[in-house]
Amino acid sequence: MDAGWLPSLGLAAAVAVGAGTQRITGLGFALVSAPFLVLLLGPFAGVLVVNVLGVAASVLVLVQVRRDVELRRALLLSAPALVAVVPGAWVARHTAPAVLQVLVGGCVVVALLAVHAVGRRTGTGAPSGTGTTPALLAGAASGFMNATAGVGGPALTVYAVATRWPQRAFAATAQLCFTVIGSATVAAKGLPSLPVADWAVAAAALGVGLMAGTALSARVSPTTARTAALSLALAGGVATVVDGVLGG
Template sequence: MDADWLPSLGLAAAVALGAGTQRITGLGFALVAAPFLVLLLGPFAGILLINVLGVAASVLVLVQVRRDVDVRRGLLLSAPALVAVLPGAWVARNAAPALLQVLVGGCVVVALLVVLVADRRSDTGPGVAAGTAPAVLAGAASGFMNATAGVGGPALTIYAVATRWPQPAFAATAQLCFTVIGSASVAAKGLPSLPAADWVVAAAALAVGLVAGTALSARVAPAAARTAALTLALVGSVATVVDGLLGG
C-alpha cells in the first residue's frame, strides 16, 4: 500500500492543530507543531517552517484581536528579542542536526514545564512590577528560543503571569510580538527549501486550523484547549528528543 501521503498528512495535522490552539488560547502554535515538524522535516527546516507559519498565524489572529493590543508593551518586549534572534539563528545554523533536534525537543519540554509551573502560581503570591528589566529579560529569552527552537511563547507567558497581565491584553499583544520576532527569525535564517506541495499543504492547514479555532473559540474552554495542546506538545517533544538521541 502506497503511504507517500503520510508525511503530508502529518504536516497538515501538526499545522492545523497548532493554528487552532493559537486562535483559541493566544499561543501554542509552535509548542504543538514544532516537535512534529522537526520529526517530519528535520530540525532546521522544521523550525524555519514554524517561524514562517507562525508569522502568518500571528498576523491573521492579530487582525481579529487588534483592539486589545498594548502596543507600547509589545514593542518593549520585541526590541530585546530582535537582538537575541541573532545568536539564536547562529546556533540553529551551526549545531549538528541531531544535536539541534535534541535541543529543540528539550527546549519544548522545558518550556512546557515552565508554563505549567507558571499556571499553578498564577493566582498566588505577589506580582512583579511591569518595568523595563523584566520585559527585556522576557523579550530576549523569547527571541533566542524562537530563532533556535521556534518556541518564543513560554518566556512571554512567564512575564505575563509574573506581572499579572490580563489574559485578553496579553493574548492580543503576544500576536504583535510573535509577528515581529518571527519575521526577524526568518530574515536571519532565510526561507526553508521545501517542495511546492508542502507549502500548499501547510498554507491550507494553517487556514483550516485558524477557521476551526475561530469557530471553536466561543465553545471550547481555553483551559481545556490548553491542556490538550500541552499534552500533544509533550508527546511530540519527547519523541523528538528520543529520535535525536538515536541519531535522527
C-alpha cells in the first residue's frame, strides 16, 4: 500500500493545529509545529519552514487584532531580537543536523518548563521585571531561539507572565513581534527549498487552521487551548530530542 501521502498529511496536520492555536491564544504556531516539521523535513529546513509560515500566520492574525497592539513594548522586544537573530542564524547553519535537532527539541522542552515555572512563581503577588531590561533580555532570547529552533514565543511568554501583561494586549503585540523577528530570520537564513506541492499543502493547512481558530476562539478558552497546545508541543519536543540522539 502506497503511504507516500503520509508526510504531506503530517505537514498539513502540524501546520493546521499550530495555526489554530496561534489564532486562539496569540502564540503556539512554532511550539506546536516546529518539533513535528523538524522530524518530517530535518532540523534546518524544518525550522526555516516554520519561520516562513510563522510570519504568514502572524501577519494574518495581526490584521484581526491590530487595535490591541502596544507599539512601545513591541519595539522594546523586537529591537534586541533583530540583533540576536544574526548569531542564531550562524549557529543554525554551522551545527551538525543531529545536534541541531536535539537543540531544537531541547529548546522546546526547556522553554515549556520555564513558562510553567514562571507561571507558578508569579501566581500571586505583584508583577516582577516590568522595566526595560527584562524586555530587552526577553527580546534577545526570542530572536536567538527563533533563528536556531523556530520557537521565539516562549521567551516572550515568560516575560508576559512575569510582568502580568494582560492576555489581550500580549497576544496582539506578540503578532507584530513575530512578524518582525520571523522576517529577519528568513532574511538571514534564506528561503527553504520545498516542493511546490508541499508549499500548497502548507498554505492550505495554514488557512484552514486560522479559520478554525477564529471559529473556536469564542467557544474555547485561551487557557484550555494553551494547555492542549503546550502538551502537544512537549510531546513533539521530547520526540525530536530522542530522534536526534538516535541519529535521526
